[in-house]
Amino acid sequence: MKKELPKVYEPQQVEGRVYEMWENAGCFNGDPDPAKKPFSIVMPPPNVTGQLHMGHALDCTLQDILTRFKRMQGYAALWVPGVDHAGISTQVKVEEDLRVNEGLSRYDLGREKFLQRVWKWKEKYGNRIVQQQKKMGVSCDWSRSRFTMDEGLSKAVRETFCELYDKGLIYKGSRIINWCPHCVTALSDAEVEYQDKPGHLWHIRYPLTDGSGDLVVATTRPETMMGDTGVAVNPEDERFKHLVGKTCILPIMNREIPIVADEYVELGFGTGAVKMTP
Known part of the structure; x- marks a missing residue:
């Protein structure tokens, strides 16, 4: 019995299966090879609670092109993926969930129980953007994926910042911040929700x-x-x-x-x- 080809391309029938085949075959593994020149890129980690947006898509596409090109040139190419803990935005989401669904605040739970809730949130939603990246076909070595709160990463970040500071490549300066009286903490511009209100001259x-x-x-x-x-x-x-x-x-x-x-x-x-x- 002949099987008819679909009239239009159905990516869901093809791309997931092909990507899984690539991943299982270790096509993206960045294994050291003394006979090849090394080439590596570290992905700027997207927020663990975030969703893929056009900025991520563009950034991933450019890094993917470079990594695949270097593989074709014969380099031992490694693209290291990861996600950022995004502490403030994660805290805001968990607090909102507590307030809406249970009528509680983080103060009602206390520090330890609230931290447990945050980790549960991370486990539930933290893989969403990774799955979206895989849908794009990015060729990361997922076996090396890191989370910014993994053991050893904070130490590496501190050492890097100190080294860059000692070399005069970065500096510490005073800046105007966004202070949230509700969260009792400083917020980045990305976390601020702006509202237009009638003013008076x-x-x-x-x-x-x-x-x-x-x-x-x-x-x-x-x-x-x-x-x-x-x-x-x-x-x-x-x-x-x-x-x-x-x-x-x-x-x-x-x-x-x-x-x-x-x-x-x-x-x-x-x-x-x-x-x-x-």
Whole structure:
């Protein structure tokens, strides 16, 4: 009996079976071979609770191309996969699950029981992005897959950071952070959910130092004015060209601050004068 070919390509009937065959045959194993030049790539580890997005797909595709190309050139090629613990985002997901399904917080459970819940979450969802990567056909050596909380990895990270710091290749500096009063911790920009809310423009008079008048500044954040270090106007704004280079007095603080020209100031918005607060 003849079996008809499907009218369209059905990847689910082919790709999974072929990938499993490749994996079982050890096609992606990066075994050391003294007769070959070594070539290795370490995958920037995606979040353990995450899902594959276009950035991951592009990154994996480029690394896969390089690794496969080097194999074809005769190198002992190794592509090391792994996942990141993503502590804050994982904590947020587990806390949300506790709150919605059980009406509890991490404080109700205590540290040890909450950690147990986090590890259970990792075991349940931690392999999702790996399966998605396999669906893409990436040629990693999965036998070498690592998790950033595996034994020894933290030590390796510390040693690497210290070495890069001692060489002057990285440095420690002060940065503005996102502080979450609910989680009581710092969050990365990727973890912040932004909401647009109606604002209000406050108009504040900054007296000119020479006594010739004042400069009206429009701001949505009057509470930060005590830290102002200057006032900016657009260099093309005919109303304020004559003030550039002069100074004005910061109200309440009675501090003299400069008036500068900056194209960042939007013509026609507010009063055309913007307070500068670092």
